[in-house]
Amino acid sequence: MVRNKKILLIIIxxxxxxxxxxxxxxxxxxxxxxxxFATLGEAWNLITGFAGQTSFGHAAFFGIGAYTSAVLxxxxxxxxxxxxxxxxxxxxxxxxxxxxxxFKLKGHYFAVAxxxxxxxxxxxxVSWKYVEGATGIxxxxxxxxxxxxxxxxYLQFNEKTPWVYICLVxxxxxxILCSYLENSKMGYYLKAIRESHEVAESIGINPTNYxxxxxxxxxxxxxxxxxxxxxxxxxxxxxxxxxxxxxxKIVLLTVLGGVGNVFGPxxxxxxxxxxxxxxxxxxxxxxxxxxLMIYGxxxxxxxxxxxxxxIGIVQKLAERSKKANIGxxxxxxxxxxx
Amino acid sequence: MKxxxxxxxxxxxxxxxxxxxxSSGQPAASETTTEGEQSANVEKVTIGAILPLTGGxxxxxxxxxxxxxxxxxxxxxxxxxxxxxxxxxxxxLPNLGNAKLEIIFADHQGNPEMAKSEAERLIEQGVVxxxxxxxxxxxxxxxxxxxxxxxxxxxxxxxxxxxxxRGLNYFVRIAPNDDIETAMFFDYLxxxxxxxxxxxxxxxxxxxxxxxxxxxxEMVEKWVKEKYGxxxxxxxxxxxxxxxxxxxxxxxxxxxxLNADAIFHASYIADITMFVNKYKEFNVNxxxxxxxxxxxxxxxxVINLGNDGDYFAGGAAFSADKLADMPELAVINEMYKAxxxxxxxxxxxxxxxxxxxxxxxxxxxxxxxGDAIMDVIKKTEFKAPYFATGAIKFDxxxxxxxxxxxxxxxxxxxxxxxxxxxxxxxxxxxxxxEWSKR
Numbered sequence: 001m002v003r004n005k006k007i008l009l010i011i012i013x014x015x016x017x018x019x020x021x022x023x024x025x026x027x028x029x030x031x032x033x034x035x036x037f038a039t040l041g042e043a044w045n046l047i048t049g050f051a052g053q054t055s056f057g058h059a060a061f062f063g064i065g066a067y068t069s070a071v072l073x074x075x076x077x078x079x080x081x082x083x084x085x086x087x088x089x090x091x092x093x094x095x096x097x098x099x100x101x102x103f104k105l106k107g108h109y110f111a112v113a114x115x116x117x118x119x120x121x122x123x124x125x126v127s128w129k130y131v132e133g134a135t136g137i138x139x140x141x142x143x144x145x146x147x148x149x150x151x152x153x154y155l156q157f158n159e160k161t162p163w164v165y166i167c168l169v170x171x172x173x174x175x176i177l178c179s180y181l182e183n184s185k186m187g188y189y190l191k192a193i194r195e196s197h198e199v200a201e202s203i204g205i206n207p208t209n210y211x212x213x214x215x216x217x218x219x220x221x222x223x224x225x226x227x228x229x230x231x232x233x234x235x236x237x238x239x240x241x242x243x244x245x246x247x248x249k250i251v252l253l254t255v256l257g258g259v260g261n262v263f264g265p266x267x268x269x270x271x272x273x274x275x276x277x278x279x280x281x282x283x284x285x286x287x288x289x290x291x292l293m294i295y296g297x298x299x300x301x302x303x304x305x306x307x308x309x310x311i312g313i314v315q316k317l318a319e320r321s322k323k324a325n326i327g328x329x330x331x332x333x334x335x336x337x338x
Numbered sequence: 339m340k341x342x343x344x345x346x347x348x349x350x351x352x353x354x355x356x357x358x359x360x361s362s363g364q365p366a367a368s369e370t371t372t373e374g375e376q377s378a379n380v381e382k383v384t385i386g387a388i389l390p391l392t393g394g395x396x397x398x399x400x401x402x403x404x405x406x407x408x409x410x411x412x413x414x415x416x417x418x419x420x421x422x423x424x425x426x427x428x429x430x431l432p433n434l435g436n437a438k439l440e441i442i443f444a445d446h447q448g449n450p451e452m453a454k455s456e457a458e459r460l461i462e463q464g465v466v467x468x469x470x471x472x473x474x475x476x477x478x479x480x481x482x483x484x485x486x487x488x489x490x491x492x493x494x495x496x497x498x499x500x501x502x503x504r505g506l507n508y509f510v511r512i513a514p515n516d517d518i519e520t521a522m523f524f525d526y527l528x529x530x531x532x533x534x535x536x537x538x539x540x541x542x543x544x545x546x547x548x549x550x551x552x553x554x555x556e557m558v559e560k561w562v563k564e565k566y567g568x569x570x571x572x573x574x575x576x577x578x579x580x581x582x583x584x585x586x587x588x589x590x591x592x593x594x595x596l597n598a599d600a601i602f603h604a605s606y607i608a609d610i611t612m613f614v615n616k617y618k619e620f621n622v623n624x625x626x627x628x629x630x631x632x633x634x635x636x637x638x639x640v641i642n643l644g645n646d647g648d649y650f651a652g653g654a655a656f657s658a659d660k661l662a663d664m665p666e667l668a669v670i671n672e673m674y675k676a677x678x679x680x681x682x683x684x685x686x687x688x689x690x691x692x693x694x695x696x697x698x699x700x701x702x703x704x705x706x707x708g709d710a711i712m713d714v715i716k717k718t719e720f721k722a723p724y725f726a727t728g729a730i731k732f733d734x735x736x737x738x739x740x741x742x743x744x745x746x747x748x749x750x751x752x753x754x755x756x757x758x759x760x761x762x763x764x765x766x767x768x769x770x771x772e773w774s775k776r
Contacts, residue, residue, distance in 0.1 A: 281456075
């Protein structure tokens with residue numbers, strides 16, 4: 001069951017229309033990155049927003065997904081579609097191994113542990129020759145004359161439009177899944193665990209199991225995003241895939257949009273990604289760093305004045321509108337009574 | 339109510355997306371030219387330059403931009419004193435109706451994802467070729483995009499050997515790669531042993547833990563295993579350090595305990611400055627220190643360290659003491675100095691060369707077509723009087739096969755050419771005097 005179906009449909013419709021309205025590579029690039037990071041935000045939101053376990057290490061799953069599909073294609077010519085699924089499974093397995101001991105930790109200890117795990121995985125990839133170590137993998141490019149079927153098979157397009165739709169399908173599937181989970185029995189269990197571990201246990205919920213299931217789903221989704229990202233950028237190395245920057249970007253955009261709400265990540269990404277692209281494109285070439293200053297200032301303003309994220313502003317507006325409607329209806333009734 | 343929420347979301351997405359796209363702008367003048375008109379009456383030819391203009395390498399990026407701007411001025415102006423430099427004598431590109439060269443600069447912040455985005459944005463704006471992107475990790479995705487769209491990419495100073503091992507058809511690189519540079523370092527050590535009886539046998543590597551550093555370390559391991567181990571050299575240890583390192587006490591003590599005769603450094607300016615200060619503090623006295631293209635080559639090195647920076651060495655395409663023998667380089671250096679207040683350095687000269695090569699190829703091709711330009715780049719030996727070796731020619735993989743750099747050593751706060759012998763202007767100082775005797 002998806003609440004606010006209309007909103008979801010409108011968002012998807014708008015995003016689907018963008019490639020028809022414009023062919024600008026800059027706009028479409030922003031939309032593709034927006035969708036990838038919004039999906040990552042949804043994955044992170046599951047474990048942090050719903051289950052209350054703050055993870056600063058989601059870059060690890062993102063990177064594992066990217067590396068699985070890239071290595072399979074680079075070494076054996078296997079289509080990234082298989083790599084994408086396999087990457088998800090490997091990331092989920094890693095999440096299981098990592099989470100079991102980490103879930104014994106609470107609060108910021110868990111966050112620090114996830115950060116450390118991501119850093120360990122990064123170091124493994126830096127010194128792992130089979131995955132080209134620090135040099136990274138440049139994904140082999142198929143000939144420019146290749147037809148669409150071949151391009152789809154190898155996930156390489158000369159146009160941005162197919163990427164927008166692939167990312168949109170991924171995002172839609174994930175938001176529906178998250179929405180379903182949010183309103184399912186498991187969603188309520190997770191919220192109970194988030195609010196009070198002890199109370200949840202006292203009513204018969206096994207917090208470790210439910211947190212683990214959520215982590216597996218979250219890691220699987222993050223890995224799929226990683227695979228798509230690697231095929232899109234056509235180059236990966238451990239420093240860009242497993243960096244703290246990636247983990248922080250996921251956290252920041254979700255917090256900016258609103259934690260614990262399925263629309264939070266898409267709102268956050270809709271502001272965060274295009275703003276980052278816009279400020280860099282418009283002002284970056286000057287080399288003065290003005291773009292970064294403006295970008296930073298906007299983030300400070302939003303976080304200072306609306307700590308609940310943009311979804312908080314939306315909710316306030318909605319409440320105000322609801323009150324106004326009730327007031328309006330009352331007035332009519334009063335008038336008619338006279 | 340729900341509709342209002344949806345409208346707000348719509349507004350957020352539309353405004354931000356349109357804002358991002360609006361400045362991707364109209365196509366440059368060169369793009370408006372149809373293929374049939376390409377060889378004639380072009381008012382300007384636009385190329386794109388992707389550099390780290392903000393972020394950790396911003397200081398270097400800004401310098402590289404200045405070097406590229408000098409190349410642009412030379413191409414668009416008339417410089418009788420640079421008669422030997424291609425395109426300097428006449429204004430613009432003569433074979434394209436003296437069209438002016440325009441460079442659109444873009445900032446990748448040292449981020450590979452942004453490098454790709456910027457490359458595609460510039461391609462969309464109609465650039466006929468790309469130059470940059472300094473950091474190899476940014477050059478890789480940017481040149482992958484250029485390959486997809488059939489746009490020539492001339493990298494100036496990116497040094498990762500992997501760049502020219504990808505089988506790309508639209509990519510070439512001017513700087514020597516880490517692989518070539520490592521072999522040059524060992525040959526220099528052999529030269530020091532043979533001519534100066536330096537007795538250098540053991541080598542250690544100190545490297546930054548990123549693509550640049552790890553790759554340099556791997557090249558040392560490779561060359562010791564394949565060739566120089568048999569010639570008596572031994573790699574006694576490697577010391578990595580974090581990208582965001584703020585204190586190198588531990589690393590320097592590790593290096594001291596290795597007691598290597600020579601240290602190879604793959605470091606940026608901030609790190610190498612810290613290392614040299616700590617070498618002095620901990621009294622680390624190797625016989626030779628050799629630096630890959632990075633921080634040492636930045637003239638800020640001698641400004642930061644003064645005489646403490648003396649006797650360090652590294653590969654560079656530029657040293658000020660060559661200016662007396664190379665009048666064209668002296669003029670270029672003056673133009674660069676007027677912009678930055680400092681002498682050129684190796685990476686700046688290589689990025690300067692990347693613009694010159696791309697512009698000359700466009701001129702020879704007499705066309706804005708990527709394939710025609712690339713054909714010229716692959717077949718031509720470009721005259722480069724600003725390099726000590728005088729020319730640039732690319733091999734089948736896109737690597738400049740005429741070594742653009744030589745070994746320089748800092749002596750009395752100046753970079754002096756010390757190897758190969760035919761390029762050297764002074765004798766190298768070996769072994770490096772101990773700190774207590776300086």
